[in-house]
Amino acid sequence: MSEIDDEALEAARQELNADANGKEPRTFFYACQISEIPPIGKRGKVVYSDGDEVAIFNIDGQILAISNICPHETSPVMATGFVDCDTCQVACPLHGWIFDMHTGQQIGAAGSIRVYEVKLDGEEVWVR
Numbered sequence: 001m002s003e004i005d006d007e008a009l010e011a012a013r014q015e016l017n018a019d020a021n022g023k024e025p026r027t028f029f030y031a032c033q034i035s036e037i038p039p040i041g042k043r044g045k046v047v048y049s050d051g052d053e054v055a056i057f058n059i060d061g062q063i064l065a066i067s068n069i070c071p072h073e074t075s076p077v078m079a080t081g082f083v084d085c086d087t088c089q090v091a092c093p094l095h096g097w098i099f100d101m102h103t104g105q106q107i108g109a110a111g112s113i114r115v116y117e118v119k120l121d122g123e124e125v126w127v128r
């Protein structure tokens, strides 16, 4: 990335991390470009920030982000899960636990997976 790109990116980060009244810092972080996410929910793109491992999906233009770590065996596999684009649910590829990608709620059980808030800035994807 060029020096100019780095400056623009840092400016964008600062803008997105400042809240409306300047008191409460927001914690969105830049994840990727929309074009870097495999289309039609085939696979998620994995990004890392501050110890978080996030799987970002493009479900027919809807960008959703969940933890890449399946809570069953803390396996980093959710980006390779089986996505149902109609229901926005993803099944872990190891043992099939299914999660709602909007709420993180496990389907048919009481578990859950972490869900991240997504913010788009043009083609940039930011999550927190």
Ligand code: FES
Pocket (backbone or CB within 6 Å): 070, 071, 072, 073, 074, 075, 092, 093, 094, 095, 096, 097
């Ligand atoms: S590791 Fe995901 S269901 Fe078992």
